Amino acid sequence: MTALAAAAxxxxxxxxxxxxxxxxxxxxxxxxxxxxxxxxxxSAYVGDGSTRWAAVHRDDAAVLYRLALENAPAGTVLHAVADEGVPGLEIAEVIAKRLDIPTTSVPVEKAEAHFGWLGHFVASDLVGTSTLTRERFGWTPTRIGLLADLDHDYYFEVNQPS
Structure with missing residues (x-):
């Protein structure tokens, strides 16, 4: 990584x-x-719905960027993870409820056909942790998690062309 090489x-x-x-x-x-x-x-999920996404609210991520600028020694890698792994099934269920449509499972081998370029991401188990970042920099996410955020209208407003 260029940033870490610059630290050296x-x-x-x-x-x-x-x-x-x-x-x-x-x-x-x-x-x-x-x-x-x-x-x-x-609203589809892959396989049994157990693939997960780590997540963070944008405001919590912004706080961590500030902490990195103020306190991180050169070469530090920080992890901005609030939700360590939100199951794909739960994400699909919230979307289905908000759109009033059914949920369905998509086999892993058909994820790209269903989700297009997002298929790889939806089919991957993308978990993470910020335990060390929290301990070293006192970062504590305070904003709502991904599932609670998905229950807001702004995710479901249809953008009309102007």
Whole structure:
């Protein structure tokens, strides 16, 4: 990593590793999964739904960036994880409830066919932890988790072309 290599040359740099970042204004993976569910009429999960996504609210991630700038020694890697692993089945269930559509399982080998470019991510078990980051820098996420955030209207508003 370029930032860590710079630290070896005396540059005070660090890396903040991000999981699924969520919150109002999110334009990443979760809105993509919601759009696919809306288009296909089903909210899908892969296999038995046990694949997980680590997640963090955008405001908690911002606090960690500030802590990194203020306190992290050169070459530090910080992990911005609040939810260590939210099961895909639970994500699909919240989306299904909000869109009033059924949930369905998609076999791993058909994940890319169903989810497109997101198939690899939805089918992967993407867990993480921030135990060391919390201990070393006193970072404590305080915002709502991914499932609670998914219950907000802003994730389900349909953007109309202007």
């Amino acid at each position: 040359r005396g540059v005070r740099s660090s890396v903040v590793r991000l999981p699924q970042v969520h919150g109002e204004g999110d334009h990443a993976f979760v809105p993509g999964v919601i759009d696919i569910a809306r288009a296909k009429g089903v």
